[in-house]
Each structure stands twice: as structure tokens, then as C-alpha cells.
Amino acid sequence: MAFRGAPVTIGMLFSQTGVTAVLESSQRKAAMLAVSQINASGGLLERELVLLDSDPASNPARFKTEAERLLDEGAEALFGCYMSSTRKAVLPVVEARGSLLFYPTLYEGFEYMPSCIYSGAAPNQNAGMLADYLTEMHGTRYFFVGSNYVFPYESNRIMRDLLSNRGATVTDEVYISLDPSEDEIARVIKMVSSAGPVVVFSTLVGDGAVRFYKAYDEAGFDRTAQPIASLTFGEPEIQALGSGSATGHIKAAPYFSVIDTPANRAFVAAYREAFGPDCAICAEAEAAYFQVKLFAEAVRRSGKTDRMSIIRTLPTFSLEAPQGSVRVDGSTHHTHLWPRVAVVGENGAFQIMRESARPVAPDPYLVALENSLDDLVADANLGRF
């Protein structure tokens, strides 16, 4: 492919080492796939899209210095970050340099930075539907366990609200280290067993989550009655855990790799062709993929790569993402997404139980999520899947 003019350079901030490496590696691959597809179809305005790599190692300080390095090396925009603490470390750099960060991960909401485009779910796009599903299917007693950082605290506050509005109670709320010791995990497992019949809502992330789920499996809980529900434990984590150990667990997210649409089949096929047939693809990876496409489309439409042109252009179009049609909201810089709830089946693959009938607008500053998403939900049994 012949390109004309100077390349367009973008930078990636995805950890390949550290506690969240598994997840972020899948995001990194998805971004790389998007770039190679864009270049294969002629690049951006006949310019090559060049991707600069990094390994910020799940460490906020490293994220900051790597962001600085990528911008020094000419990146027009940055793509990445998983934990909120890493996003918070990067954004001041991006803001000061007048650049943009595309953030492909669900998070706890209550943020708007002009220099950030949020393509993962805000709480109103996952937690509400999860609370509806849980209270309808799994009763009224819940046990919260989370990693000790900002996302779990705010997610638990929101979830507690949602559950109590639906007549449920939270029997306990405990936090363990981001990289928990075996003792910490064992202590929580013991607390869950002595809490009686409870469903666990987990906001654990990274390796610690996989180890917790493993201990939960070994402790022998009946997962049909006592599954673990989360917003984060997806396809890569299930693969790391072993598919037989995950049956029954629940996740709410805008994307699951089993979505059966032409756009998603093409995405999954291309991803597996590029990175191997056994690759696990999760919601965070899908967002990492389509946000590169969003950037590319904004560059094509505006003919420019500067931040203001991108920001102005992003809300003016919809993009056919693997999850469905998505669009950036001009006021909040968050994205219209498709809430879904899925349960892990016998074969370790998710089965989608509910999905929104249309994209749901982001509402990152919603303090009290009270409205049920019922009117937006089409039951998965209706033959959609």
C-alpha cells in the first residue's frame, strides 16, 4: 500500500506486565488490529497510521512517564489506561500538552476532562441492568468484595443504592489489596461462607480477581444459587481461571464476544486470525478497538488530526462497532453504548441473558440510579441470540 504525506502517529498505553497485564494486553491487541485494518484499507487520508508502543506496567507513575515519552515522540493522541489511578496519572500530561486520551475501560463515573474520550461504560450503562437482573433472579442478599482503590468504592456505593432500592440488602462490604495475599483471599472466602446464602458482587480487578474466583471454586459454593456478579470479570479472566471453574458467574457489560452480528463476527474472526484462535476478547478490548476507529473516522471527516477538530467531529457521526452502533456524546465525551447482562455457560462461554433494545446515553454524573432499565430490555430468549 502506498501512502502519501507524513504518517499520523498515535501512542498506546497498555500494560504488558503487572497486575492488570492480561486485560490490558487484550486491549493492546485490539488497538493494533484496528490500526492494521485502517492501514490495509488505505490509511487515513492516504497517510499511514503509525502506532507507538509502551509497557507502563500497571503502575500510575510509569503511565505518566510513558505518556510523556509517547507525546515527545510525536503521538497525536493516546489510547489506553485500565485502572482509574492510571487514567488520573495520564490526564494532566495530556491536558497540558493539548493532546487527547481515548480511554477504553468502564469506570466509576464523575469525570469530564475535555482531553479525554471515554468509550467504556459509565455506571448507568452497566450497573442498573445488573441490579435488575440480580434481584429478579437471585434474591435479596449480597456480599461485596473489592480491590482497594477508587473504582470499587464508587461502584459499591452505586450498587448498594441500586440493590436497596430493589429491596435487597448488602450483608458485608470488604476490600482487599490490589495484589492480595492468599491469606486475604482465604479470609474473604471464609466470610462469604459464614454469611449464609449470599450472591457475591465483586469489584476485584486483575490477577487478584482470578485468584479469588479460583478460591471460590475450590471452596465449593453452588454457583447456580451463589454466583459472583461483576462488571469486570470477562473472557480473558475466565480463560485464565479455566472455563469449568467459571460456570454460572455473571457479568454486565456493553460487549461480549458471543454477540452474533455480522460486525462482531468479522471482528472476532479478524482478531483470532491476527492473534491466535484461542484469544479471549472482552468488552474492554472491543472498546479499545472501536475507539481507534472513532479517531480514524473523525480524522477522515475533519481532514485534521488536532485535538479541537477531533473533539468537534466525534459527536457528529455513529460508528458500527462490534457491540452495535456507538456515538460519542458531545457534552460528556462519554459514549452511547449497549447494556447487556450475560452468564457463563457450561462451555465457559458467556450466554447473553438481557440486552438493551437501543444504545443508552451515558450519564456519568448520575448520583442516584433509580430508574429501572426495564423499558430498554429485550429478553435474550426472544430469539435475538
Next chain:
Amino acid sequence: MARFRLRDLRGLFVVIVHPRDPDGQAMLEQMERIGCKTELVWPPKRELPTNADVVFLGLFFDNRKDLTDMIRRSEKPGPAIIGVVDYENPAMLEFVLEIGAIAVTSKPVRSFGILTNLVVGYANSLREQEAQDRIARLEKKLLGKRNIAEAKTVLIRMHGMNEEDAYKLIRERAMDKRMTIEDMAQAIIDANHLLSGP
């Protein structure tokens, strides 16, 4: 008065007194994201819109008199006032104190921090208002107690009653006339003043 609950955030009426320049626009857009009912007022009007809970007030020296007059004329107890400032020299600080700001936010306005200022400012103003109400209630009660004591003294002196009977009489009369004991005590004191002559 109820304590401020975060879930009531979207019920607040926020007034932004500021030109619709990039700073005014940034505040307006952030309020839209937060989801409060919002109104931008500029130039300053005679009074603030009624029922405002929180006011983000741009402190401009060339409009100083209009701004302070607008705050002074507005209904009491007033809203929580958050000053929006671009200097922190003593002249500006005097201005901040003069308009009774409960918090300030600086320019250029950033979206981050507005929500925190809004919540802390409003919660503090509720607390202050509650404290003021309480002081007013206590002052009234204290004054009432002093009046009851004085009215009892009048009755004891004029009618040779003992203290207990004097109190009973005040209470019975108050009940007959459907008044508070404090008001009846005041009436007895006033009547005594009239009768005792110059």
C-alpha cells in the same frame, strides 16, 4: 432542616451570574453534565432569581456595586454563594467577604472541582442556616424565660401570690387566650408598665 443528601443533587437550582464567555460556558456545560436546573444571568439583575439554592457569582470589579446590591436585595435566607475569582489580592478577598461567599472557585474555570464546590458550598450553607435558625429559636426562648420571670414578679408584688400560683395564673390565662406563655408574660409586663404610670 434536613441535611443535604447527594441524591438530591439534581433537585438543586443553580444560578450562574457570569458573562457567557469561555468561563461562563464551562460552568454552564458542567452543570448540564451534573444535571442541575441552571440559569445564567448577565448582566446582574436587581435581584437573584427566586428559589436559587446555589449561585456561582463572577466577581468583576466593574460590576461590584450591581453584584453586591443584587445579593443584598435577594430573599433571605439566601442561596449558597460561590465566588468565581481570577485574582487573590486583598481587594478581591474583600469582595469575596463582602458578598458572603461560602466557597470560591478560580479562573480559568475547569470542569473538575465544580461538583465538589457545589456540594460542599451547599451543605455548608444548609448547616449555617440551621445554626442561625437554632440561635434565633434559643434567643427567643431565653427572652421568653426572662419575661416569664418578670411577669411572675409583677403578679407576686401586685397580688401577693406565691411563685407557683403566679406561674399557674400566667399559664391558665395563656391557654384561655390561646397564646404562648411567653406572649402572655409579655402582655402582663406591658400592662404593668401602662398602669404604673410615669
